[in-house]
Amino acid sequence: MHALKVTRAEDFPEWYQAVVREADLAEQSPTRGCMIIKAWGMGLWERFVAEMDARIRATGHENYYFPLLIPLSFFAKEAEHVEGFAKEMAVVTHHRLKQIDNELKPDPDAELTEPLIIRPTSETIIGDAFSRWIKSYRDLPLKLNQWANVMRWEMRTRMFLRTAEFLWQEGHTAHVDEADAMEETMLALEIYRSVVEDVMAIPVILGEKSENERFPGAERTYSLEAMMQDGKALQAGTSHYLGTHFAEAQNIRYQDKDGAMQLAHTTSWGTSTRLIGGMIMVHGDDDGLRTPPAMAPKQIVIVPMLRGKPEDTELKEYCAALAAELNKKTALGGAVRASVDVKDAKPTDKRWDWVRRGAPIICEIGPRDAANGQVTFIQRTALREGEKVKSTSVARADFVVQAPALLEGIQQQLFDEARARLEANIRADLNTWDAIEAYYGAGDDESDVKGWARVAWSRPSGDDLERVTERLKALKLTIRNAPLQQPASFDQCVFSGKPGVEEILIARAY
RNA sequence: CGGGGUGUAGCUCAGCCUGGUAGAGCAUUAGCUUUGGGAGCUAAGGGUCGCGAGUUCGAAUCCCGCCGCCCCGACCA
DSSP: OOSSSSOTTTOHHHHHHHHHHHTTOEEEOSSTTOEEEOHHHHHHHHHHHHHHHHHHHHTTOEEOOOOSEEEGGGGGSSHHHHHHHGGGOOEEEESOEEEETTEEEEOGGGEEEEEEEEOSOOHHHHHHHHHHHOOBGGGOOEEEEEEEEEEOOOSSOBTTTBOSEEEEEEEEEEESSHHHHHHHHHHHHHHHHIIIIIITOOOEEEEEOOGGGSOTTOSEEEEEEEEOTTSOEEEEEEEEEEETHHHHHHTOEEEOTTSOEEEOEEEEEEEETHHHHHHHHHHOBTTBOOOOTTTOSOSEEEEEOOOSSTTHHHHHHHHHHHHHHHHTSEETTEEOOEEEOOOSSOHHHHHHHHHHHTOSEEEEEOHHHHHHTEEEEEEGGGOEETTEEOOEEEEHHHHHHHHHHHHHHHHHHHHHHHHHHHHHTEESOOOSHHHHHHHHHSOOOTTSOOOEEEEEEOOOOHHHHHHHHHHHHHTTOEEEEEESSOOSSOOBOTTTOSBOOEEEEEEOBO
């Protein structure tokens, strides 16, 4: 018997929805395509923010805040950028409501002279500020970051993975030249790798996006690609070298040491609440989420087995003291996060609530444990032994000493499991188009996992690239990225038979 | 935005074909029993059946329109 009614094997999308709901992560809101992020889900996001923000600051960036609303005219400046976002922008046109025919409607007399766009990303308004702030080479590099909500009017939304409104972090920087800006682009990618792999325990492959998958207005786009348990890829973060495109469009110029005017080279990079969805699909099991300890808002949850009897008081004290002792310990680079679940609910219900949320360690302390000075716990990543829930009892002092190593072990275990899955599901032997078609085209049974393929190609451009993506689309495949780590020599291009110049990852994707 | 599905109690769903003003299980509340582990018995509360218009003496049920959600597609840093 599992804690969720749907298993991954039965129906992966249904299972995903069940985890979001049952683990108390988020729920659908009355506003179309938007979600209410609940305490455990928000706690995960806050852990992400803490870890990401620390790394962004440590590398010389500072946080700013720009407006939610952007003048429409700002978007008209960078042609590709507008084209990329025009179809999904929410527009504010009025500043007042009025009762008309018994209905509240925008007041026709209160139309804005210039409509405002709810930001889908902030390149334009930040670029505008850059153009005023940057005058001299001494003003560069300018490295800033913003934590914000953005809105993109998506046709098809999915909790965390693609919502109309989402929370994210967007870094924006300006540099004297390409070399400096490229260094920054790769630095951002490394910051992302560190948080996604070391904190979220999600193994990723870093690489460059193909021409057709680039951010609108970017010169080069790099991504982190993660593999979900159904074999699909999820873009876990992107970093863009914008060249001088935005500098030209928005007049971001500086005077160099010789007094000559130069265009700044800019970058932008972002990660979002989408990663929470990725974490669910990488680490979840049929009992709910398995939260990596470094991400868990509560790493150790203590459930006292209260019986409504006099000894309850002593039991509560024992548990509170245990939590306090654990909180003095250090694990995964920070203080251990342990707390007692004092909610007035049945202990077994509380246990399963925490199992579904994926608390790494759940302690269940009864009067006998308190009397014997011991701790009985279950480990989320080793929940069952056969059909039964596996619990372990150890002396309290030993548990406190071992807890940090236990948490670190769970963190490592989750990462190793995910990495083994990633490596096992990348085919490197599909070196002809026929082989690709045979593999991905055959028996479209949704239940068998079809992972990624790593293939050589001749890096076509323009119409040739268009034809390649059409062929891939027929198999529901997309080009994910060209991994940074490339072999010394290449097979023939699987699409054209020409000499290969690069290897790319192709996969079905979210 | 196209195709398919779906919307009935907090949750999972039955009822709809063959109209007669609402059901089950779980959850909730109360009482009793139980107590090293997703307890048992008894009782109670809870729904303008997604929204709107229509046919009808009468609509959860039939007709029309709209909306949300889920899946596939298109689209998508």
